[in-house]
Amino acid sequence: MINARRKDKFIIIILVISMLLFSIGMPVSFVASANESAISSFEASAKAADKQGASKMALLAAVDVQGMINTAIAEGRSKLTIPPGTYRLEPKSGSTILNIANANNLEIVATGVTIIGTKLTRAIAVTGSSNVKISGMIINYDPLPFTQGRVQTVAADLSYLDIKLDAGYPRELYSRLAIYDPATRFQKRGINHLWGTTAAWNANGTMRITLTGVGKNVAVGDPVTLAGGPGPGGIPHAIAVENSKGIVFTNVTVHTAPGFGFIEANSDGGTVLNGFKLIPGPIPPGATEKPLLTAIWDGIQFKTSRLGPTVENSVIQSAGDDSFSIQSGDFGVVKVQGTDIVIVLRDDSQVPRVGDRLKRFNSSPEAVVVSVQKVPRASAGIAASILQKIDTAADWTLWRFTGDNYYKIKLDRTSPFQVESFIFSPDRMGNGFTFRNNTIYSPGRGMLLKAGGGLIEGNVFRGSDKAIIVSPEAVSDSHAGAGSNLIIRNNQIIGTGYHHYMPWSDQAGAIGFASGNVTSMKAFDNIRIENNTFDSVNGLNLNLTNTSNVVVTGNKFLRTHLDTPNNNGADKGIDAKSVIWVKNAMNVTFTTNTIDRMGPFSSFAVNVQPPTSGINGANTGVIVVN
Template sequence: MIARLLLFLSCSAAMALDDFRPMVTEAITKGEKKIVIPAGTYRLAPVGGEKCVWSLHDLKDLEIIADGVTLISTKLTRALAIDACSGVTLRGLTVDYDPLPFTQGTVTAVAEDKSWIDVKLHAGYPRQPYSRIDVVDPATRYRKKGMPFLWGTKAELHGDDTVRVTLKGIGNTATVGTLASLNTGPATDGIPHALSIEHCSSLTLRGVTIHSAPGMGILECDGDGKTAYLGCRVVPGPIPDGASEARLLSTSWDAMQTKTVRHGPRVEDCEIREAGDDSWSVQSADFMVLKATGNTLVIACRDEYTIGVESSDRLKTRIGGPEATITARRGLSRAGATLDADVLAKLKDAPQWSEWKVSPKCLEVTLDQALPVKPGDSLYSPDRMGNGFAFLNNRIHSSGRVLIKAAGRIEGNILDTPHALVVCPELPDKAAAGIDGLVIRKNTIRRSGWFCAAPWSAQAGALSITAAGDAQQLRPPGVFANLVIENNTFEDCSGPNLAITSARGVKVSGNHFIRPHHDKPDGTGGSYGIASNAVIWTTQCEDVEMKDNPITEPGPFCGEQVVEKKP
């Protein structure tokens, strides 16, 4: 079979194949288990009213070799969707977009009151007034040191090649000569993300490259998980035709994200550069109890885009607390859930990011035993967090976070000038959360804490393990348990190098803090009382062991080096 397929492929290549999708579909229909796509650049768009350029659905034990293959989507929508597949391997594919989902240029004018800037667009980049902006240092071609959050910008095209970006105070950072990237999401009739993996099990992406994306580069959600990302790259693509300036950006949003899978991924030997938001994250959410009748609950997930939990998943309120297993589930609307009037009223009036702000989609779940919960209580599922992930030997030069909401292993990575490595459930004060058994070992974090000050956030520190509560309070011990932080190297980081709260059972050993606090800290964490001039700062923790953590050449902004505040 493979021989016949290779003969077919060689004939296709000889005929200058301009669309590989029919060939792949035919090979799948014939039952082939190894498909080799001829090398080349394919400019493709969705067909037949679809919103995705290429889809792989309900496949099992299939290998697709796409070495030397570049798929250029000619529409700002999803390039590849892999859905309900198991045991599938994809090797070598590169994804890019034309038109690009971003543009870039140089700041040529600043308002006297700093309320707007003019960005003259570089030749060869889209003439579009995209408003999601990053300010870039022309010397480093990287996010400008000290850049604030630039939320709420407005952009409009002035003439043929200039975008005016308006936001109070933007000219304080975006001075004349500064570079800027301006990006967007999908087209109005498209969907975001370059590559999606949904409801899958045991997939392998080997040597897959994402050069740009109208949204995230790779999004994996729901399903059994166990995905392996081996030697994958999310990096800026080549200089566009007609351009002389290299790209400033890869993806518009996160480079890679995994959420609500049963088993976390293995991400190894990957490279991430210049993403528009977080570099990599493993995400989860809690479930609000809306109705409780014996061992039957009606629940709603805080994340409205996920299917929630499945049969055989567990639910619990806290680490070490009682848990029950789902034996049956069905989806229903709020109207069909016959909720009490007071519950409906709280849901209806819930502000954004508040305790009662949950998905309008409900789940009725039957448990193997009753849990001591009532409407308004929160549950989490240790089987929908991506627990067991491994993030190993990856190289990151991107200004967003590595964001962790699960237990697993982070080892051997280099994070060069990131916002931070953050471990945080990012949930309201009373929401259930539990991260038990996270290991962070032999990583190098360089030059963190240089931009996007956030005094209102508890996510302070080059390595920040924190859980915020209401009224600028930090949550008590028990959100995190059994943490191991050992043999990591922190170099030239500003602000706290290591901040830990809300944990029980922490081992911090063999870490080396080199030249901390040579730059003035930006005050992130200030509203929670996190000391910006400490090297190591902990509070609301129990059973903490610290040993052999040398601090070398502390700078002039360093105060008390190690601060341990008792709960």
């Protein structure tokens, strides 16, 4: 039996929630136990409270959003409606503001709901869940994870910038710098990566950003952003999905994030983002300038999922780095004994699962995982010579593995893999994705793909340093992260390639395939590039390196090479003066493509370099007009 005090407390809570719902015109359907007479009583109480001038803000503050989610999950409900309003929240425990854990077949309707994170940490985490749909929510932060202002001084030797911060933006010594064009409010052309900057206060209250050459191509008055990261005790990213499947986000908006806007890792996948928007938020209190930045790092990233996502009708704007990526990687085999192997991972999200296939190349022998057990490195029985290679490996070299990520894997057959070989799981690449009818307007790569079996269709890529890069970014001779079976069609690629020049990298071209590490066979197979429009691209438009069985048909290359081209790929011998580059390729067919207004800075329409074979239509299938 409930005692009097607990009964009174329960009634007060119910009355507060019901008053809120009545005041905003919402039904109380989320209170599963309420009957008609109770609702009438609640509405009467709400009317009385309203007459006494009850504050909507105070009522919203009384709503326990996390508690509502917990109750809906515990009771197995199929639908939860969060009352509209702006909720200023921080984690009640741990480092995440709202946790959705072990939920199944749950729809969360958050139309008209804005979550303001008052601590720079993760806003939403979906873990161990299946068939969860979230719709209508807006996520923002106060304080913001970045600040912004304008250049007040450029050092004569270009070694520092003095920045006057805009009113209403955080006075924090953030140092991840980006320079903007004051006319377009987009990344300024001719500005490269500004890695390694340091920040300090000047006596007059301005901020000094120091780095050799930081002032190159910068003018007084140029807008800037300076980004940080998670706050003390916080963890990165606005939305994170892990170890889940069938998660759907519809019409969800993220204005900024202390990390990525969205990340999914180590899931069965099949995630859907429909109408997802990563766009700048409103002018913050006390400010007069609109925000220039959204997520301070990448926009959206999927990694090591079994099934790739479907992303449609979405917008990714003004992210701090890559707009969208699907990530995967390789494993090192460090011990083999019959049907048992020990592998080491480069990333703890890579752990294979029972039923996953393992192989070196797409066409090579494979084995299926029967069991997985994490093992301490010290007791895994790994040869001392291999451990020494790991311990002494430099960054971006074959044996560079950090962390204690060693796993004993039992296979369904005698291991086809040798010690010191490098393998991958095609079931942890995010294959089978769809990216359709989206708009990308961010300075980093529009897409970075380490996945295959995908459709990229009907998108607009504008302003990125590259639009679509397919590259494992790996160091082992394997098909880990090498995407094949891709269709890229009906996309518009506009004004890319004007900043973040990377002469040391083989990632070149508005659409480019790059994989210098794969040498035993072609990295990328069965590619169709069809009916795309390349407009005003700086430098190389299409890079077909290390590819096989490629069809390039019906594409239009407009207003190309009207300016001095970038030098992306120069150290790798890639010619930025070419419109199309073909090297180390076989069975590539060109039909009905046109180059309209090829400018004075181009020397080749189609530049075919050895080793190549089976190149058809390089002269007849790409026609230069005007």
